[in-house]
Amino acid sequence: MKAQGFLYLIMIFPLIDIFNGVFISYGHNIPLGTAYRIFFIAYIIYGVLSKGIKLNGSYALLIISLFLFIILCIVQTIFFETTISLLIEEFSYVIRFSLCLLIPFFANQFEEYLSIKKIMNVAISLNVLLIGGLIIPYFLGLGNSTYDDTAGFKGFYFATNDIAYAFLIMLFFMGWLLIQRKRRSIPAGYLLILYFLDMYCLLILGTKSGLLAGLIYSIYLIFHFLYRYRSQTLYEQFFVFEFLLAMLFFLLVKGKEFILGSLSGVLQRFAYFRTLYQDDWVRLFMSSRNVYLKEAVDNFLQLPDNQYIFWFGQGFENRWNWYGRRGGLVEMDFFDMFFSYGIIGTMILIAVIVYFLKVALYRKANKFSIFLLVFTIIYSLLVGHVFFSALSATVFGFMCMFIQEVKKEQVCQE
Numbered sequence: 212m213k214a215q216g217f218l219y220l221i222m223i224f225p226l227i228d229i230f231n232g233v234f235i236s237y238g239h240n241i242p243l244g245t246a247y248r249i250f251f252i253a254y255i256i257y258g259v260l261s262k263g264i265k266l267n268g269s270y271a272l273l274i275i276s277l278f279l280f281i282i283l284c285i286v287q288t289i290f291f292e293t294t295i296s297l298l299i300e301e302f303s304y305v306i307r308f309s310l311c312l313l314i315p316f317f318a319n320q321f322e323e324y325l326s327i328k329k330i331m332n333v334a335i336s337l338n339v340l341l342i343g344g345l346i347i348p349y350f351l352g353l354g355n356s357t358y359d360d361t362a363g364f365k366g367f368y369f370a371t372n373d374i375a376y377a378f379l380i381m382l383f384f385m386g387w388l389l390i391q392r393k394r395r396s397i398p399a400g401y402l403l404i405l406y407f408l409d410m411y412c413l414l415i416l417g418t419k420s421g422l423l424a425g426l427i428y429s430i431y432l433i434f435h436f437l438y439r440y441r442s443q444t445l446y447e448q449f450f451v452f453e454f455l456l457a458m459l460f461f462l463l464v465k466g467k468e469f470i471l472g473s474l475s476g477v478l479q480r481f482a483y484f485r486t487l488y489q490d491d492w493v494r495l496f497m498s499s500r501n502v503y504l505k506e507a508v509d510n511f512l513q514l515p516d517n518q519y520i521f522w523f524g525q526g527f528e529n530r531w532n533w534y535g536r537r538g539g540l541v542e543m544d545f546f547d548m549f550f551s552y553g554i555i556g557t558m559i560l561i562a563v564i565v566y567f568l569k570v571a572l573y574r575k576a577n578k579f580s581i582f583l584l585v586f587t588i589i590y591s592l593l594v595g596h597v598f599f600s601a602l603s604a605t606v607f608g609f610m611c612m613f614i615q616e617v618k619k620e621q622v623c624q625e
Contacts, residue, residue: 213258214324217317218333220251224605225340232367236355245303248601252306255317262320269319269615272566273312276559280305283552287526290519300528304551307601311563314608315615327616328396331388334609335397335405338381342408344368349415363417372542372596373603375413375421379590380583380606382409382425384613386432387579419496420594424586497593498542506538507550524553527599544591544598560598564588567611573618580614 224247231244264270284305288298318325348354348366357363357371368374385406389399410429413421481495488494493501510533511517514525530551531539541547549557564584571580587607591597598604 213262214321217254217258217321218325218329220254221314221605221609222333222336222340224251224602225337225344228602229344229367232354232369235369236367244601248306248310252309252313255313259317259320265320267319268566269312269316272562273309273316276312276563277305277309279555279559280308280552283523283555284526286523287529290523291525291529293526293529297526297528301526304527304599307599307604310601310604311598311608311611314605315567315611318612318615322615322619325612325616327613327620330609330613330616331384332396334381334384334613337609338385338405338409341374341377341381342405342412345374345412345415346408357417364415368602370596370600370602371416371418372420372594373600375416375418376587376590376594376597376603377606378409378412378416379421379424379428379586380610382406382413382428383579383583383586385409386428389432390435418594419498420590424590500542500593500595503536503538503541504543504546506534507541507546508538510534510538511550520553522553522555524549524551524556527551542595543593544595547595547599567614570611570618571614573621575621577614577617577621580617583610583614 227244227247231241231247234241234243281302284298284301287293287301288295345364345366345368349364354364354366355369357365363371365371365374385402389402389406410425413425485495488499507530510530511520511525514520525533527540527547533539541550545557545560548560552559564587568581568584571577571584587597587610596603597607
């Protein structure tokens, strides 16, 4: 029962974030998202304590990480002589990061009640809510855009790169289910609809990284199916051929203007920034993150006693208050972790990733699990907004729960 409630709480987080965005958009300061995640964490702690804690790797990693982050925040408060209110705000980043570990930790404690089938059913429901939360406001003309209502529609989600990461992970799951015919609990046609809707959401979000990753993965899937069905029956070959032909016809005849219309805002912004940056392609494709990184390094080197800050960092809130946009946030998670929580925080982040890579590489390595983790590493390094956003940290924790279940299935089969 507790495990089922846990899955429901994960499933509804898009609804919570949407309503939270609605309140913010219309000027009502109701911390619905914060209240939900405090309740979610309390539910996890209650569920684990009531069942009894099993000592394992994820438990040790969670306790050590939380302990070290709390110590780092307290040391920063004493060293920089900041206020208690600032310390509480800094703890909010620790809480967001903790979701990456708390979700797979709970799943580890209740592993006998969970399965890949249950997790994938949650993924499908989660995907439907994520899609509905973006497409419905889009067609109703409600919500917000990233670039002054000209491009990058994000509805009532407030962090574009965070929600793009969530859609990409859902896209990968839908593609994986299409490949894994034996694991399908719903028809392939329904999965295809969700897949194309995920791609459409990435299109209207308009992030370069989201569009590129979605396009590359779609090309991979097309070649995968063409290769797989090449040796199948004539009927199956004909089905794939007809499907691809119909999709191409739709794109050329019906979908061309539709796609170009959706992309027009993105292309306009691309041309605008190309002119603004004077054809500096590195800055253009990295959305000035290379500039923010250089400014963050300069800020760090100019600080007195930076050998101490090298170990425990400056804190997210301090950096933003001191530097603002000029290096106060790099938007590349590994660098933001280093400048905010020092080498200690960076080692914690690396330990988390290495731990789940070790789980994915258990004896017979699962290629899809490794792909999810490698993609997350690349995305967090180049785009950011994965480990310190409540939305994407929840998605990452959900993904790690799936990786653990894949390992459990492998163990059971041995």
